[in-house]
Amino acid sequence: MQPVVQQLGVIGCGLIGGSFALALKRAGMVRQVVGYSKSPTTTETARRLGVIDRVAESALLAVSGSDVVLVAVPVAATETTLKNIRELVSPDMLVMDVGSTKRDVVDTARRVLGEKIGSFVPAHPIAGKESAGVQHADGALYQGRQVILTPLPQTRASHVDRATLLWQAAGAVVQQMSADSHDAAFAAVSHLPHLLAFAYFSAIANQPAGPEFLSLAGPGFRDFTRIAASDPTIWRDILLANREEVLRQSQRFRYQLKLLETAMASGQSADLEELIRLPALARSQWQIGGAPVTTGHPGPAPQGGAATTGAAGSGTPPAGQTPSPGAPRPR
Amino acid sequence: MQPVVQQLGVIGCGLIGGSFALALKRAGMVRQVVGYSKSPTTTETARRLGVIDRVAESALLAVSGSDVVLVAVPVAATETTLKNIRELVSPDMLVMDVGSTKRDVVDTARRVLGEKIGSFVPAHPIAGKESAGVQHADGALYQGRQVILTPLPQTRASHVDRATLLWQAAGAVVQQMSADSHDAAFAAVSHLPHLLAFAYFSAIANQPAGPEFLSLAGPGFRDFTRIAASDPTIWRDILLANREEVLRQSQRFRYQLKLLETAMASGQSADLEELIRLPALARSQWQIGGAPVTTGHPGPAPQGGAATTGAAGSGTPPAGQTPSPGAPRPR
Structure with a gap:
């Protein structure tokens, strides 16, 4: 060399x-x-x-x-x-x-x-x-x-x-x-966000008042949807190539969304605040290329993309996300 | 005056x-x-x-x-x-x-x-x-x-x-x-993105490999999650105060996500590309305070979340996203 x-x-x-x-x-x-x-x-x-x-x-x-x-x-x-x-x-x-x-x-x-x-x-x-x-x-x-x-x-x-x-x-x-660890990680931090941004932008745009709504959107929307403008064929290929990991991560996401929606729908103010406080704190500590942030998750634990095991359908939380008694608790 | x-x-x-x-x-x-x-x-x-x-x-x-x-x-x-x-x-x-x-x-x-x-x-x-x-x-x-x-x-x-x-x-x-129109619009372009960002960040952070994943995240992740660092009590109140509209918009979002996931899971490359192409195009035309963008939405007509027509793989679209009669219409 x-x-x-x-x-x-x-x-x-x-x-x-x-x-x-x-x-x-x-x-x-x-x-x-x-x-x-x-x-x-x-x-x-x-x-x-x-x-x-x-x-x-x-x-x-x-x-x-x-x-x-x-x-x-x-x-x-x-x-x-x-x-x-x-x-x-x-x-x-x-x-x-x-x-x-x-x-x-x-x-x-x-x-x-x-x-x-x-x-x-x-x-x-x-x-x-x-x-x-x-x-x-x-x-x-x-x-x-x-x-x-x-x-x-x-x-x-x-x-x-x-x-x-x-x-x-x-x-x-x-x-x-390893290639497997790579794909698990990027399903989580890159591919899933793209999937969500595509879904979100479509959901907003494809309704009768979509254009008016979009004309009212501000800086938060701009940043949240920036990746929705990514190249369609490239992202089609990425999402297909890594679909198992992405779908696994999406299932985790949908589970968290469901928790938040449930707290909203039932007006459980304290639960809702707790569900927001954890990510808000962790996100405010995070920075690009920074040291791993404390996420409230106990310990470094066994790794590998698929922390969710045989996650099941909507309804039962995926194994590994089961809240312990009471509050939804990050593992 | x-x-x-x-x-x-x-x-x-x-x-x-x-x-x-x-x-x-x-x-x-x-x-x-x-x-x-x-x-x-x-x-x-x-x-x-x-x-x-x-x-x-x-x-x-x-x-x-x-x-x-x-x-x-x-x-x-x-x-x-x-x-x-x-x-x-x-x-x-x-x-x-x-x-x-x-x-x-x-x-x-x-x-x-x-x-x-x-x-x-x-x-x-x-x-x-x-x-x-x-x-x-x-x-x-x-x-x-x-x-x-x-x-x-x-x-x-x-x-x-x-x-x-x-x-x-x-x-x-x-x-x-009107206050109602305001709340419907901001449920779509502000409150729902916050909800999704909270759910997403929690889902990623609350898994064994979360900290490692987060240390690999790049600029797309940074922008997508920026609003997840918002004030928890303020957002608890906003999400509770406007929960009906936010939950309605979330339903639209989940429907679009399901379409994308179905196309991925079944390897329908053309469907997936189409589902990505529409938001990607619309987002790249959008800008803050700009004129309403064309969303690929067919006219002002009665419509529903799915610009891709009956692409729906699994199941029927949720009530309110069924094209035509009964679509939830921003008030």
Whole structure:
């Protein structure tokens, strides 16, 4: 492993891929960037903006001669892309993706790359912008952001080290976890909020007075619904790819919502206040990238996304959320 | 009615009341501000910061000699406050509140003020800040923000005019509607999002891996949950005061969530994309204070939550979301 990348191949020259190229350039960590995008206009823009140095005519040609390859395409296009480049993936080559779900990517990579899987380091940079597209690529996009790597047992350790080093050079804070843990965590903190924001916005907009209601909405609404403006096809794929975990988290959410609704409907003022006080306190202590907040939950406990076990239908609380006698109590 | 206020009495010298006083001072619209707060420290701070000119020892004394009175206390304290000041409310005096719910305030005011109700103009400024308290009072808080007035039939027209003029002087855009319409609208665009944010944050935090999950959350989560940090007692009161409308809106929301979940669970990619595309498009067209957005909703027609027609997988839509006859219609 050498620290400086001789040739970075970027497949998918959008905001994420383009920002990675710019960040490595800025850090002096790459000699040449070769880029390929499905749309020739995108690649040409990337070249014109100095995001890439040379346009490749195909994904395979972007891999040719590269020692590091970043596959920055929508998750649904990962399989095709890996098939297209498979032939030229070599043991010394580091190949990364940037997908928001990891279990599906790992499965796909295992299947498509076969014995070449050792080159693959699944990556998820937790970063983005309102506006997609290479014209918004930004060498500082990953500054202070987290990047999760979910290496497989077969992944070469030297590739994991190099991936870590490169994302750190891009300004990111890097950590490793299993693909399963990743998907469980992001179902909770990213995928479910998107699902809820889509559902909420539809519910408000799709009623006779929807337009009038929307014209009265303020800053709280604006922030709460910001993620509802996310790209529909990307989010369709994420929600499908991680549906089991997302549905599990949604069940937890619906259970909490039911508790609140019940307290409201029955006018149980003290219960309602308690149900609000806990999240209000925990949220006011939370900050991005901060230390784990105290949530009123006892201890660090056994982990893994599915804290809710066989959660059951509406009515019975999912195991693990059963309030102890009296007040609804976070486990 | 004279444009300039001879004496403004502010009962509850917090962020909202204090900012109103500062805004009128800045606009040269008030000669003197007299303030009362339950906590003497607050009133003293308000005086020291120049938010008020004189400290009153009671709510009644803040009303004495005032031609305009702003009751800026939590909604739950409105009744007591009105009782305390009732004696000195005169026909020429304009009395306003600032509560986030209006039907309950109107009912209370009608009951407590009796034949003096003509002086009362219920008001709801759509403004706020992360940080409450008079030390954050800001003369520009209402700049460009909306203020809703919900006058009663008995409210003197001259008081409504004066209230309008004063809030406009504070920089706000003023509109009138009935208390019922107000509560229906804000159940949809403000109260329900708070309820959902509380439920969501609790659901995520109250699981064994909650703290780890929270440490991985990014900007989307931050914005989506910002309102979950709101004041618990204030929101308990709002959610209770407007519970019928909020529960009605929540039902619409749960119906949309169910549609999304069903599409996910059954892997109906096209349905899922459609369910996401509509809100994503509508949200990206929406902006604060903007014109009503097109929601993909077919005309002004009788309708229901589901823009996607019979996409409903599981079960029938809840009453009130069935397209056409019987749809819950914001009053």
